[in-house]
Amino acid sequence: MSIGFKIKKLREEVNLSQENLAVQLGITQSELSKIENGRAKKIDVFFMAKVCDFFKKDFDHFTGKKSVNKEVVSYTIQTSLAIIIKELKKIIDENQKKDEIIKFLKSKK
Missing domain, CATH: 1.10.260.40 (lambda repressor-like DNA-binding domains)
Structure with a gap:
């Protein structure tokens, strides 16, 4: 079914x-x-x-x-939202690390 x-x-x-x-x-x-x-x-x-x-x-x-x-x-919706928030935090952390690497590489020019 x-x-x-x-x-x-x-x-x-x-x-x-x-x-x-x-x-x-x-x-x-x-x-x-x-x-x-x-x-x-x-x-x-x-x-x-x-x-x-x-x-x-x-x-x-x-x-x-x-x-x-x-x-x-x-x-529940709250459970789903908690999962989404956790995943968004991971994405933000990854982007911050990438930004730091880009800034570092730019400073070495």
Whole structure:
């Protein structure tokens, strides 16, 4: 069963229209329709974090995979943002190092 179909099934279980769920998830009804019908080329991780949070399901529910450990991992927007911030800090650090090397090389001219 596809991720989109699972979203559709959960939506129908709580008697929400596509339009109402789309508003709750911050996307258009058209985008949600594509996801539910398997026509979306990619499903954004931030969108899936919202879906997991909205339906109170972990990501494994949508992928069909079981967690290796017994702890339930909550894929929230805050978790996703923490990962993004960590990656951005790495990029900034790398760029600062490159800038220092460039300055050093320029000073040797």
